[in-house]
Each structure stands twice: as structure tokens, then as C-alpha cells.
Amino acid sequence: MNLRKTVMSILAGATMLTGAGVAQAADITLKVSHYLPPSHGFQVDFLENWGKQLSEKTNGKVEVQIFDATSAFGKIDRQADQVRAGVMDMAVGLNGIPRDRYPAASVIEMPFLVKYADSGSETLWQLYKEGLLGSDYQDFKVLGLFTHEGGLIHTLDTPVRSLDDLKGLRLRTPSPAISA
Known part of the structure; x- marks a missing residue:
């Protein structure tokens, strides 16, 4: 009986934590991909700051999620295709x-x-x-x-x-x- 109470308590606690996380999640998550390393100035100086400002100006309703070259979405030749397919909302690629x-x-x-x-x-x-x-x-x-x-x-x-x-x-x- 004690095992059942313990499991139920853990599940109840996990549900509350999950619920709290959902309540505070952004209404909109913009997914942005690029082909550069995460330390590149484009991400560090521009995308991260832009995402932070966007979140602040929308009172947390918009969040920017960045996928760089180290992610599965960082392949240089797929940037445009990912946007066209709706996998990413925005991307930075090379014309050539x-x-x-x-x-x-x-x-x-x-x-x-x-x-x-x-x-x-x-x-x-x-x-x-x-x-x-x-x-x-x-x-x-x-x-x-x-x-x-x-x-x-x-x-x-x-x-x-x-x-x-x-x-x-x-x-x-x-x-x-x-x-x-």
C-alpha cells in the first residue's frame, strides 16, 4: 500500500510540474535554423539578442528556438527546404x-x-x-x-x-x- 501511495504522489507531483510548465510556455515558438556554429556572431550577437528582445516585448508570448549547424536542422543545403516544408519558421542560408x-x-x-x-x-x-x-x-x-x-x-x-x-x-x- 505504501508503494501505491508513493507512486501516486510522484505522479501527482509530476502532473503539477508539467501543468505549471505549460501554463508558462510561450504562445508562439518561432523555430529558426542556420548553418553556422553556435559560437558564430550571427547567433550570439544577433539571433539570441533578437529572440530575447522579442520575448520581452511580447511579455513572454513569443519564444525563439534556434537550431544551429550542430543540430539536425543545420545542414547548409537544406535551410530553404525546411522553411518551405514548415519544419522551420525562418532560416539563414547561402544563395549559392x-x-x-x-x-x-x-x-x-x-x-x-x-x-x-x-x-x-x-x-x-x-x-x-x-x-x-x-x-x-x-x-x-x-x-x-x-x-x-x-x-x-x-x-x-x-x-x-x-x-x-x-x-x-x-x-x-x-x-x-x-x-x-
Whole structure:
């Protein structure tokens, strides 16, 4: 009989704890995925702060759950697909991965076009707002587009400083635009 009372007490206590947790849970949980490590500035400096502010401004009714590269949702080539399928509410990915998914937006990857990330990002966003990126993002509600500083050629032991330095090198490129 004592065992039964003990089990019933534990179950009653567990039910109360679970009920209390549900009562305080957010009404909305936004799931955000990205392909970067959890220590990356995008998560630490932006996403975590944004999620905290969003929760504070909504009195805890909205919570942001972040899934980084170390999670099952962190694969770089699946970011857009996860949003399209409703698995994630938002995602950060790369235009060039997988290749050819956003052909019009790849214009921003052209060599020597972008010198600084801020002006390149502003240009890409303006192209999107003006409808000049065609149907690249027709399945999404785009919250932002950005690019990085002008690309460099990275090699293991052969510095590339001129076109002549490219002779005989085999290179991997992020997109057909860069390959061309």
C-alpha cells in the first residue's frame, strides 16, 4: 500500500510540474535554423539578442528556438527546404548552396562587383524590392538578404594575386556565376 501511495504522489507531483510548465510556455515558438556554429556572431550577437528582445516585448508570448549547424536542422543545403516544408519558421542560408537555386540573386557573386558587404547587401535588397530577382524567392517571405565582402581565392599553398597565378590550378567555386 505504501508503494501505491508513493507512486501516486510522484505522479501527482509530476502532473503539477508539467501543468505549471505549460501554463508558462510561450504562445508562439518561432523555430529558426542556420548553418553556422553556435559560437558564430550571427547567433550570439544577433539571433539570441533578437529572440530575447522579442520575448520581452511580447511579455513572454513569443519564444525563439534556434537550431544551429550542430543540430539536425543545420545542414547548409537544406535551410530553404525546411522553411518551405514548415519544419522551420525562418532560416539563414547561402544563395549559392545548392547551386542554381537562386540564379538571379547570384549576380551579387560576380567577381569585382562587391567591395564592401554593407553596400553589396543594400544593392541585393534593392534588386529584390524592385522585383529584379525574378522568381528566386517566390515561395518565401523574405526578411533580409545580404552578401559578404568581395570574394578571394583561397588555396592551400599557392597565393593568387594575379590572373597568371591561376594557371594550372584546379578550383572549386560556389556557383556557376563565379565559375564563369
